[in-house]
Amino acid sequence: MEMTLNLEVRKQRRVSARPDEGSGSSAGQELLTQLRLDIVNNLFAPEAKLKFADLTKRYGLGIGTLREALSHLVSEGFVTLDSGRGFRVAPVSEADLIEITEHYVDFEKRALADAIRHGDDEWEAGIVASYHRLNIIHELPWEERMLRHSEWVERHREFHEALVAACEARWLLRLRSLMYYQSERYRFLSKMSRNKNGSRKAIEHRAIVEATLARDTDKATRLLERHIRETAETVLANFEKRSKAS
Template identity: 60%
Template sequence: MEEPVIPGTSTSARELAAKSDGPGASGARDALTRLRNDIISSVFEPGTRLKFAEMTKRYDVGIGTLREALSQLSSEGFVTLEAGKGFRVSPVSAEELSEITEHFITFEGRAVREAIAHGDEDWETNIVAAHHRLSIIESLPWERRMVRHSEWVERHREFHEAIVAACPGRWLFRLRSIMFDQLDRYRFVTKRAPKGLGGRKFEEHREIMNATLARDADLAAALIEKHIRDTSERAIKLL
């Protein structure tokens, strides 16, 4: 089985790192990862102009490295390049979220089926551990959860990646990872709504874990689809 993408590390960031073994490779990788995370978490809100003078200082990189990172993020749909105006954070819309949701559900459903078919005991153990880490925060009162929201974001990503980590298809994993990042951006844009998009997500995560560990591919895929679709439908109403 081919090595899966490391949970919490996007495929595109790893690809950038693989392009060079020189001393600047880690700086380029770090700049790409930090910039992507800042866009996903709405540090740079949709439509914000990304100024080179400010960003080279923020990420401590040269213009060439920054331009490479922005070009990569443009290919992922996080930024747009306007002739004569430079780079901006891509806008958001209900229509785009609907399309992203449909693509992610398709990729994730296939990935979880592949993972269930190929997963071993270590894969199962990692799922349980990731769910436990996530549940520690999800079981807190809402106000305390929001204080630890950045931790929740990482643990939420780790849990969903653990579910599909045994999927041997590199392109399938890559595509679902890009769609997951895009969904995360919308989650941040709408997270200030009362009670956020929480609902019964704690129970849904446990149900997804149980179905996956039981090797019930149909149920796991159905639960994941409902989990994602419900969240997106709430976000669309807020948009």
């Protein structure tokens, strides 16, 4: 039972001018991104009800705008809507995680192969740059790394996006992106146990970058697949622990 001491997080509208804020300009677009992020980061529990009264306070936006974003997220599968009784955060399940991982691995491998086929210098530069940005956080002492976790998440996503950026199959990219966010939602669950894996991940990333820049499709996709599957298995293990506890 939670009191009404909901401090309003961002009341001032985009006041004067910021050239571009985040990805899209309009408030609705920002909201969409933010809301997706907040769900992915489990700020709302799965199956939690998303009441407009709360949301308007939390995001400082009107009901209509909220509704629009929620509707978008419904078709991305982050939110469910049963008519007449509002929106809820989509549920999670072991079976879902397994299936999502399977699709994600498949899409990501194909997209990477296509990117390697078509990538140009700019693409390579993008990979190196985003890898570097990611690594800066990776090499931080543990405490600070935890503090800037959300930044790590963002850079990790950008890194993987950079890898496949040169893929010319637009729908493949789209589907990949969908599944990426979905698995990110589960990945959060293993935040705690990433201690010992932290440095291994860094090594894996480097290996993937090297194979990719060498245009070794086979090796790159193989490494990428293992990279993804490993994290998924960690999450799965946590999941089982969790459901045993209940």
